[in-house]
Amino acid sequence: MSARPLRILHYSTSDTAGGAAQAAFRLHAAFVEAGHASRMIVRQKGLDRADVVEVPAYLNPWRARGRRLGRALRLPRESLPADPPPAFNLDLTPDIRRELFYGYTPDEIDVVVLHSITRLLTVREIRSIHEHYGAPLVWALADQAPLTGGCHYSYDCDGYTARCGRCPQLGSESEDDRSRTVLERRLELLSPLPIVFVAASSGVGDWVRRSAAFGSHRVERIPAITDDRIFRPFDRGAARELLEVPQDAAVVLLGAGNLVHARKGVVDYAIPALRRLKELAPDREVFVLAVGGRGDELELPYASRAVGALSDSIAIALGYQAADVYLCPTIADAGPLMIPESLLCGTPVVAFDVGYAVDLIRDGETGYVVRSRDPADLAQALHELLRDPEPERRAAACRAAAAAHAPERVVEAHVALYRSLVRS
Secondary structure (H helix, E strand, O other), rough: OOOOOOEEEEEEOOOOOOOOHHHHHHHHHHHHHOOEEEEEEEEEEEOOOEEEEEEEEOOOOOHHHHHHHHHHHHHHHHOOOOOOOEEEEEOOOOOOOOHHOOOHHHHHOOEEEEOOOOOOOOHHHHHHHHHHHHHOOEEEOOHHHOOOOEEEEOOOHHHOOOOOOOHHHOOOOOOOOOOHHHHHHHHHHHOOOOOEEEEEHHHHHHHHHOOOOOOOOOEOOOOOHHHHHHHHOOOOHHHHHHHHHOOEEEEEEEEEEEEOOHHHHHHHHHHHHHHHHHHOOOOOOOOEEEEEEHHHHHOOOOOEEEEEOOOOOOHHHHHHHHOEEEEEEOOOOOOOOOHHHHHHOOOOOOOOOOOHHHHOOOOOEEEEEEOOHHHHHHHHHHHHOOOOOHHHHHHHHHHHHHHHHHHHHHHHHHHHHHHHHHOO
């Protein structure tokens, strides 16, 4: 076992749509590059690769409608919310053909790895996959959804540490709402399994240890992959020229898949912080580069450019390479991946004490971690960084801080974990 390549089967809702999917695909691709037999099963495929298999949807609409009606009739009326949030896993069987979940024999798979699986796998299907393959089960956490009654982030609610119920995100006043149903399924069907969780950041490990369903399970902290061959320091002037960013301005990067999403904090925290920064240094020329969806909707106090959502990693890297600082005001996240990406490009980060920020940022050296939720504190941290007369000296420290995210190191850590599980 220690000599031959591992045979790994990944499950992920997508291979490209969103940070969680990209993290899953990067890990799969790195395994393949390292010589392992890695395969990926997804609901939504975005890449033309034979080792990524898309589960087809039911083509018969009447059959799909019948399945949905059957689900509704079997479930108590009050257990299904009328208008659930889009990012909430109700643990409903999706209208897809699930035969491919079991498309290999048990002796063809050494390890099964779950990623973000909302709308792909239900709790019962995870249990049946484990029973079919009999292989070690590893869950690489991208958010809190595997630990809760369905929410991807619990924010100030600690219901998942007990039994859920009265879910604030469902607007529920019932103890026996859908969140409790889902969490009790996890307790009954998944909690007894020897699942090992991989936590990308220290905060994610804390989520597992506090959860009612999996608090006693093994947790290994292994960061997500960020390609240090793409995300690396580059000539700042050239990057600014390519992105049409002013050469002499202090450039602040804002980035997220959806820049107006409340969880990302741009509207509630970053924009007020930039307004405060303008008061602190009224004569400083600042330019804001917005990377991500809906950036053209932001009402920014400085000159800016919204380049939209970028799917090409090299183009995304140019954004960090053109910036003096990446401002990351997300209020709940397992990462985000943009923090190590920025650091590997030599660009410091100002962020709240969330996800990778706690693990990677050293105050005054690679950026600042703001432990309040006060935009004025974000502004002060930006002010400190932008008045540094020698910003280039930070580049080496930033890159070193995120070195553990390099593909070779991440794959090595995963392989060591998987081999230990297969032996046991």
